Amino acid sequence: DTEVTQTPKHLVMGMTNKKSLKCEQHMGHRAMYWYKQKAKKPPELMFVYSYEKLSINESVPSRFSPECPNSSLLNLHLHALQPEDSALYLCASSLLFLAKNIQYFGAGTRLSVL
Amino acid sequence: AQKVTQAQTEISVVEKEDVTLDCVYETRDTTYYLFWYKQPPSGELVFLIRRNSFDEQNEISGRYSWNFQKSTSSFNFTITASQVVDSAVYFCTHGKLTFGQGTILTVHP
Numbered sequence: 274d275t276e277v278t279q280t281p282k283h284l285v286m287g288m289t290n291k292k293s294l295k296c297e298q299h300m301g302h303r304a305m306y307w308y309k310q311k312a313k314k315p316p317e318l319m320f321v322y323s324y325e326k327l328s329i330n331e332s333v334p335s336r337f338s339p340e341c342p343n344s345s346l347l348n349l350h351l352h353a354l355q356p357e358d359s360a361l362y363l364c365a366s367s368l369l370f371l372a373k374n375i376q377y378f379g380a381g382t383r384l385s386v387l
Numbered sequence: 388a389q390k391v392t393q394a395q396t397e398i399s400v401v402e403k404e405d406v407t408l409d410c411v412y413e414t415r416d417t418t419y420y421l422f423w424y425k426q427p428p429s430g431e432l433v434f435l436i437r438r439n440s441f442d443e444q445n446e447i448s449g450r451y452s453w454n455f456q457k458s459t460s461s462f463n464f465t466i467t468a469s470q471v472v473d474s475a476v477y478f479c480t481h482g483k484l485t486f487g488q489g490t491i492l493t494v495h496p
Contacts, residue, residue: 306484313489313491314488314489315478315486315487315488315489316432316478316486318484321484361430363430363432365432371482372419372420372481372482372483373420373437373439373482374482375422375434375437376422376432376434377434378424378431378432378433379431380429380430380431381430381431383430
């Protein structure tokens with residue numbers, strides 16, 4: 274099973290809402306990632322978790338709050354977002370947080386902020 | 388710092404044509420890894436190949452082939468006899484999470 278599952282697939286939210294994106298993998302991977310992707314652009318790294326600990330935060334605004342409750346789950350809590358935050362949010366996992374490891378991606382959550 | 392350049396923003400071909408996607412990288416690491424991923428319209432990035440800096444052998448997998456040349460810092464990707472299902476965005480990446488800008492490939496029937 275090489276699947277990374279993201280829910281929901283689509284999300285529309287207002288600027289005052291609070292919502293969460295979820296990501297799950299059962300491959301025994303110990304590194305998990307959140308990326309943001311705007312149309313016709315490459316994915317931009319937001320956060321990296323390694324062994325359930327936050328390893329990288331790419332200066333992401335505090336309105337995005339990641340959480341890794343266990344080795345299989347990764348959440349991204351959203352609060353007071355701006356319209357420019359509308360994008361495809363991709364989750365990925367890899368065996369370990371090493372340059373040589375292949376990343377496995379979910380299908381993403383398409384977020385629209387009104 | 389690492390940098391990956393995919394100079395071709397968009398390529399359009401007709402089915403059965405061969406097409407090569409270019410990737411040039413910059414790194415100061417002596418050991419490094421390069422990857423190609425495919426992103427179809429569904430959104431999910433799919434792993435295609437990984438190459439480490441010690442292995443300069445070219446690789447062929449079905450209609451796909453890769454040409455890795457350290458002398459020119461390039462890791463190019465060729466699709467032979469392209470098909471409509473090959474239409475996607477292709478990303479070349481450096482193992483330290485550095486993505487190229489991507490090449491949009493459209494294969495017309």
